[in-house]
Amino acid sequence: GRKVLIVYAHQEPKSLNGSLKKVAVEELSRQGCSVTVSDLYAMQFEPRATRNDIVGCLHNSEEFNYGLEAWEAYKRGGLSSDLVEEQKKVQEADLLIFQFPLYWFSMPAIMKGWMDRVLVQGFAHEFPNCYDSGLLKHKLALFSFTTGGSREMYAKGGISGDIRYLLWPMQHGIMHFCGVKVLAPHICFAPEYVSEEKRKEMLIAWAQRLKTLWKEEPINCSPEWYFK
Amino acid sequence: GRKVLIVYAHQEPKSLNGSLKKVAVEELSRQGCSVTVSDLYAMQFEPRATRNDIVGCLHNSEEFNYGLEAWEAYKRGGLSSDLVEEQKKVQEADLLIFQFPLYWFSMPAIMKGWMDRVLVQGFAHEFPNCYDSGLLKHKLALFSFTTGGSREMYAKGGISGDIRYLLWPMQHGIMHFCGVKVLAPHICFAPEYVSEEKRKEMLIAWAQRLKTLWKEEPINCSPEWYFK
Numbered sequence: 001g002r003k004v005l006i007v008y009a010h011q012e013p014k015s016l017n018g019s020l021k022k023v024a025v026e027e028l029s030r031q032g033c034s035v036t037v038s039d040l041y042a043m044q045f046e047p048r049a050t051r052n053d054i055v056g057c058l059h060n061s062e063e064f065n066y067g068l069e070a071w072e073a074y075k076r077g078g079l080s081s082d083l084v085e086e087q088k089k090v091q092e093a094d095l096l097i098f099q100f101p102l103y104w105f106s107m108p109a110i111m112k113g114w115m116d117r118v119l120v121q122g123f124a125h126e127f128p129n130c131y132d133s134g135l136l137k138h139k140l141a142l143f144s145f146t147t148g149g150s151r152e153m154y155a156k157g158g159i160s161g162d163i164r165y166l167l168w169p170m171q172h173g174i175m176h177f178c179g180v181k182v183l184a185p186h187i188c189f190a191p192e193y194v195s196e197e198k199r200k201e202m203l204i205a206w207a208q209r210l211k212t213l214w215k216e217e218p219i220n221c222s223p224e225w226y227f228k
Numbered sequence: 229g230r231k232v233l234i235v236y237a238h239q240e241p242k243s244l245n246g247s248l249k250k251v252a253v254e255e256l257s258r259q260g261c262s263v264t265v266s267d268l269y270a271m272q273f274e275p276r277a278t279r280n281d282i283v284g285c286l287h288n289s290e291e292f293n294y295g296l297e298a299w300e301a302y303k304r305g306g307l308s309s310d311l312v313e314e315q316k317k318v319q320e321a322d323l324l325i326f327q328f329p330l331y332w333f334s335m336p337a338i339m340k341g342w343m344d345r346v347l348v349q350g351f352a353h354e355f356p357n358c359y360d361s362g363l364l365k366h367k368l369a370l371f372s373f374t375t376g377g378s379r380e381m382y383a384k385g386g387i388s389g390d391i392r393y394l395l396w397p398m399q400h401g402i403m404h405f406c407g408v409k410v411l412a413p414h415i416c417f418a419p420e421y422v423s424e425e426k427r428k429e430m431l432i433a434w435a436q437r438l439k440t441l442w443k444e445e446p447i448n449c450s451p452e453w454y455f456k
Contacts, residue, residue, distance in 0.1 A: 011277070011292050014290075014291045015291065047275040048275060048337065049239070049336060049338075050239060063242045065240065065243070067376070103343075103344050104340070104397070104401055105397035105398075105401025106397050109275035110275065110276045112332070112336075112337040113337030113338075116332060161400065165455070168393050168396075169393075172389065173332055173394060177332075192293075223393070
């Protein structure tokens with residue numbers, strides 16, 4: 001059975017994001033996958049990258065360098081337990097699903113903090129092992145999110161620009177950098193401004209897509225996909 | 229005298245980011261500007277958007293919608309005091325400088341949380357008052373940051389793509405959306421991999437730029453600037 005980690009960032013279980021997460025857990029479990037959820041708000045996940053992430057002495061206590069200290073701590077098994085937990089979940093997963101409402105053309109800070117703190121050097125990448133040779137290669141990722149703006153606003157030539165423009169930092173800058181292959185994003189446009197019936201259709205469409213997810217090919221994660 | 233708010237996100241005062249912040253405070257003060265710094269890590273700024281941001285009763289306690297609740301709370305003066313403080317600083321500022329190390333093609337989570345929580349509807353934007361008619365029009369913003377990757381990696385055709393690609397969500401998606409005009413970014417590439425002398429030159433270059441900053445024209449914040 002395949003293993004899936006859903007990293008989920010919404011405060012309200014009754015939200016559409018909450019329902020999308022639930023649908024994914026149900027459908028993937030039905031397929032025989034083993035599904036783990038990191039419910040970031042419920043966990044009160046810490047987004048701030050600080051000295052507290054390193055257990056014990058610092059490599060250089062004269063001048064604190066987070067990236068270096070986290071790397072050193074990873075190598076000697078000295079990262080804080082919440083990070084070790086998350087890294088275990090990532091290590092075991094074949095597929096990472098990120099489920100969130102788009103905040104300011106990106107993920108909510110609590111999820112950005114998950115990226116900043118969990119994907120440390122040594123674990124997720126280690127120069128020159130980045131991009132296609134990143135340490136998390138052979139894994140898949142999928143960004144599933146809701147927007148405030150409409151599909152028209154996020155069209156090419158629309159006021160907010162092609163939605164793909166804003167996927168570059170998340171899909172290429174984070175996932176591809178770690179060697180993870182990226183499946184096409186799943187986007188629910190402006191659910192707050194549509195009928196209850198349309199929202200139900202959004203849930204059904206997501207469940208439908210998940211049925212054949214494992215047959216999908218990753219996108220070609222290069223500038224052409226985003227900016228042409 | 230002009231007013232400047234520096235939103236600063238680095239854990240270590242002795243870092244290059246710390247020095248860049250210090251240089252900006254000194255140079256702008258010398259010019260007669262009044263400079264305020266929000267030192268996010270020192271403030272232990274909360275990045276998570278939660279129910280704690282709303283004082284008193286919720287508009288809809290059956291289903292928590294952060295954006296809606298923050299908007300309602302703003303209108304009735306019911307946002308938490310840390311947000312009110314930051315909004316006052318923004319309101320008074322002519323120029324916002326964001327000083328940070330690039331984390332994963334974006335700002336550190338603690339700064340993303342500042343965006344998520346401070347720039348609430350009603351204060352920074354209120355449909356249809358967005359983009360050129362955003363509520364923070366007549367203000368300027370400048371993103372000043374350091375990178376891990378080299379200038380070559382962030383060149384067009386480089387492995388990490390044109391550095392402008394990753395500026396789209398921050399400059400257009402956040403600042404332009406609120407009506408803020410954007411000055412050209414200030415980027416120090418890979419300071420960890422250059423000599424102490426080169427790092428000193430980076431500080432001097434920043435101080436030099438600040439001397440004539442008020443004569444600069446904003447960039448044309450449209451897809452052409454980012455993707456051509």
